[in-house]
Amino acid sequence: MQSNQLIGLIKFFRNEEFLDKLVNGTFYCTPPEVYRLDEQKGISDKFESCNFSYRKSRKDDEIILHINDRRITEHTSLTVRNKADKDSWMHCWFSLRLPQNEKSLDQLKLDIVRMKREFGELFAFIPAPSIAGFLDLIEELSPLPMVCDEVEYSADKSHWGSLCKSIDYSYQREFRLLFGECNTHETEFLVFSDPNKFSNIILKNPELKIKNKDNSITWLEI
Structure with missing residues (x-):
């Protein structure tokens, strides 16, 4: 394998029942407003999409x-986004790539520890060779049109949107599936399934391990 090559996609869970539902073909897709209103560390993002x-x-500080x-005062809500952007239901995974060097390996280890702390120790995994087939099946199954890509991370707020987030969230290494267009204040999940x-x-x-060529050293174990 080459450095930075995609190994697969991971989705972390705290609740085994939810993990089992995913493995058995039930997909919960979250509207951005759920993350804007959530207060849990890692999940909360006031500026999602x-x-x-x-x-x-x-209880945000008042804006004028x-x-x-x-x-003009007395607002209840305000959302500012790039002209071409929109809110969509989201289904998100962690993109696992082969580290390029020892420094990137150490960062990957730290990111996985943080993901497990914030989202849970249990996980679903899709090996890289299966991803294309997975996306084809999802596209067939979804009642709404789908687009997908890896999320970019930027310190420049003007870039933030459905496929670009604050650099503060870069440890999440998201691969994101976006479905249709939803209302800004939508909080109902989009759910579809095929068992x-x-x-x-x-x-x-x-069991996921990254080892050296002769398998004598384990660099990473998830």
């Missing part, structure tokens, strides 16, 4: 708008 958001319900020199097609694609808690 947007440049800026204000929610009175979060000036439109044509008119001062017959994914059992050989999505693996439950497999």
Whole structure:
């Protein structure tokens, strides 16, 4: 394998029941507003899929708008996004790539430890050779059009959107599936399932190790 080559996709879980549902072909896709309102570390992102958001319900500091020199207050919510961007239901995975050097290996270890702490020790895994088939099946199964890509991370807020997040979330190494377009304040999950097609694609808690060429040293174990 070459450095930075994709090994597979991982999705971490704290609840084994939810993991089993995924392995058995049930997919829960989350609207951005759920993450904007959540307060759990790692899950919460006030600026999910947007440049800026204000929610009175979060007890955010009050904002004041000036439109044509008119001062406007008493807002309950405000969402600012790039012109071409939109809210979509999301299904997210951790992209596992072969480290390029010892420094990137150490960072990968730290990122996985943090992911397990924030999302759970249990996990589903899709090996790289199965990803294309997985995406084809999802596209057939989804009631809405799908796009997917690895998320980029930036310190520049003007870049943030559905496929770019704050650099603070770079440890999540997201591969993101986006479905259709949802209302800005949507909080209902998009759910679809097929119990017959994914059992050989999505693996439950497999033994994952990265070793040297002669298998004498284990560099990483998940």
